[in-house]
Structure formats: structure tokens, C-alpha cells
Amino acid sequence: MSTIFLILAIVFGVVMLMSVGILSRRMTHKLNQDYFQKKWLELLARVKTSDGIVLAVIDADKLLDEALKRRNFNGKTMGERLVAAQRSLTDNDSVWYAHKLRNRLVHEPDTKLKKREAQNALAGFRRGLKDLGAL
Numbered sequence: 001m002s003t004i005f006l007i008l009a010i011v012f013g014v015v016m017l018m019s020v021g022i023l024s025r026r027m028t029h030k031l032n033q034d035y036f037q038k039k040w041l042e043l044l045a046r047v048k049t050s051d052g053i054v055l056a057v058i059d060a061d062k063l064l065d066e067a068l069k070r071r072n073f074n075g076k077t078m079g080e081r082l083v084a085a086q087r088s089l090t091d092n093d094s095v096w097y098a099h100k101l102r103n104r105l106v107h108e109p110d111t112k113l114k115k116r117e118a119q120n121a122l123a124g125f126r127r128g129l130k131d132l133g134a135l
Contacts, residue, residue, distance in 0.1 A: 029070055029071050029072055030133060031067060031070055031071065031132065031133050031134045033133070033134060033135065036063065036067065036129060036134035036135055037135060039059075039063050040060075040063065040126070040129065040135060043055075043056045043059040043060055043063070044056065044122075046059075047118070047122075050113070053113060053115070053118045054105055054113055054118075056118070056122065057098070057101060057102050057105060057113070057118055057121050057122065057125075058102055058105060058106065060098070060102075060121070060122055060125035060126075061078070061098065061099055061102040061125065063125070063129065063134075064078075064095070064098075064099075064125050064128050064129055064132075064134075065078040065081065067128075067129055067132045067134040068081040068082070068084075068085055068132065069081070071085070071088075071132055071133075073085045073088075078099065079099070082095060082096065082099060085132070088131055088132065089127075089128055089131050089132075090127065090131050091124065091127050091128075094120070094123065094124030094127055094128075095124045095125070095127065095128040096124075097120065097121065097124055098120070098121035098122070098123075098124035098125045098128075101113075101117060101118075101121045102121070
């Protein structure tokens with residue numbers, strides 16, 4: 001009887017250690033909020049022109065990807081890292097909307113960016129950065 005309890009205690013301990021290890025790997029990498037805040041404000045300063053707003057969306061995507069990497073979300077692409085981070089994001093859909101808009105802007109040069117689309121995308125990126133502890 002005591003052998004069974006010992007085995008159960010060991011198995012429980014191993015499971016708990018693995019769980020703590022997985023969670024702490026994500027949470028121990030606190031991001032430098034000053035750095036991300038500075039970068040965020042720099043990209044927002046560009047939204048006064050139509051070219052600037054396109055660059056702001058592209059740079060916001062890069063900034064979010066940098067935060068994902070620094071928080072150790074795995075994946076070869078940003079899309080894969082977003083999938084890995086989906087439980088850490090309060091509004092996963094808005095972040096994906098923003099990332100897909102960025103992809104359209106980069107890969108489809110004739111894409112016309114509407115002001116409302118850009119505002120929604122930047123709001124999605126901002127929410128994602130806040131969720132990751134970057135802002």
C-alpha cells in the first residue's frame with residue numbers, strides 16, 4: 001500500500017514540475033516595457049501620412065513578433081508563434097486581423113489601406129503587445 005502511494009507521489013511530483021516548467025518558461029521572460037513603448041510611439045508618429053500608416057502597420061507587426069520571440073513562443077513564422085500564443089491573447093481575432101492585413105500590404109502591392117482598417121489593425125497589435133506584457 002505504501003509503495004503505491006510513493007509511486008503516485010512521484011508521478012504527481014513529476015507532473016507538477018513539468019507544468020511549472022512550461023508555465024515559468026513563458027512567464028519568466030519579462031519584457032522591457034520602456035523599449036517596446038518607445039518603439040510603439042515611434043511607429044505611431046508615422047500615421048500622419050498614407051505611406052506612414054502602411055509602414056506603421058508593418059512595423060507594429062514586427063514589434064509584436066519581436067515580443068512573441070522574446071517571450072519564447074515557438075514557431076518558424078509569426079503565424080506559428082501566434083498560434084502558440086493564442087491562449088495568452090485576450091482578442092486573438094483582432095491580432096490575426098492585423099497580421100493578415102500586414103501580409104496583404106506586403107505581398108499585394110496594389111492593396112489600398114483604409115484609415116479604419118489601419119486603426120483596427122493598430123488596435124489589435126496594441127492589445128497583443130499589452131497581453132504579452134510589452135506595453
